[in-house]
Amino acid sequence: MEKRNKLSNARRSVLKQPGVIYTVRCPGTHCDCSHFGVDCRRGFFSLWIQAIYGRFFANKLDISSYIDFGDKPYLYSDPVKYDGDLNFWNYYYSQQVDQHQGRIVPNNYIENYPLRIWKRSHFKKVHRSAVKDLVLKDQIRAYVRLLSERCRRYHTLGVHIRGSDHSVEVETVPLERYFRILDKNLKKYEKFFISTDDSKALTLLIKEFGEDRIISQEAVRSENDQAIHTNMQHPDRYRLGLQVLADCYALSVCQAAVLVHSNVSYAVLLLNPKMRYTLLESSRSRRSRLRTGALYTLDRWGIRKM
Ligand SMILES: [Zn+2]
Structure with a gap:
């Protein structure tokens, strides 16, 4: 077999x-x-x-x-x-x-099924082989750098909030949990970089912590539970890609990050495998993460059969 x-x-x-x-x-x-x-x-x-x-x-x-x-x-x-x-x-x-x-x-x-394996050794190995030598086009690099520099200039905590349709895939993390974490980190960080597809979440965070403290991109965001990328009313498809790409690169240069079970969060760790991060997850997501990790290890040892 x-x-x-x-x-x-x-x-x-x-x-x-x-x-x-x-x-x-x-x-x-x-x-x-x-x-x-x-x-x-x-x-x-x-x-x-x-x-x-x-x-x-x-x-x-x-x-x-x-x-x-x-x-x-x-x-x-x-x-x-x-x-x-x-x-x-x-x-x-x-x-x-x-x-x-x-x-x-x-x-x-x-x-190459995009399985998310939350292991430092895995991030490092994949980064070395397949991420480090990616070459961004010049004008893309310039755009990405602009946002990343805003994060790098300060002691910045990156925060990824995946809203809109995400609850279909995993249990979403309630916004109150973010508020508690950001409250705790008010002294430790000068800025919070917020990457989100959820326009309401961003508005609430700006209201709570003040415009001066928040870094975010001018971006198209969702007003409801429909994902931005599946909404074909946005004609500028290139820009949707550019914005999510810039968010991910900017998160990866922050001093630390608050992440969730999403592909953007995961890609941050492939871009920067040394990133210090907190993963916000429900107990069900945690169980599923541990299970995937264990199966991955068995696979690598060649124990699990097809
Ligand atoms: Zn397909």
Whole structure:
């Protein structure tokens, strides 16, 4: 029987053919697009983590990789702005590999499912192999830096609050918990950087702690429980991606962070694996995190079977 963490010989020989470019896309399986078939509805950092895991996977096999979020429309695709190009990854990052110069082998679902494993050793390993050498496009880097510099200039606590549709995926953390933590940290930090898709949460925090203390981005936020990225009334898809990307990079340069069970929070730790952080979670989320961690360890030891 195959070990879960081990590639089959057939797959390995496909991947190790000369000139293979391991191509990372939404694999369809376990995604809305496998049911509806047209566009991929996943959030930016769900895809980002998958892209990073894809790079990590390819690097381990010592083969080239290419991120191709352009095989169909994604929520961040902005073909009008980008001359027909659907691949939103290329709006933000430069890629060294030209996908037309090799033999394309698409990823499959199990190889880089964006599983969140909350282990320092895992963050470090993935960061070293697949995150450290990402290259932001010049104008993107300039935008990201502007926000990051505002956080870096002070002793700043980064705070990620995931609102809108998040309660569908995990139990949300009540806002009162954030208030208590921020109250406790008023003396320790000069500023709180608030990254949130929830416009009400931001307004309440500004009211409570004052405009001077809060750093936040001018951004499109949700007024209700619909996620911003699935709301097609926002025509500027490129900007939605840019804003969530800048939030994540800015969180990663704060002195410490308050995080939740979300892909943005998780990506912060892949960008900065040394980050000091507090994870706010319900007891159910905690159990599920510990379980995932344990299964991951068993997988690595090759104990768990398919
Ligand atoms: Zn999809």
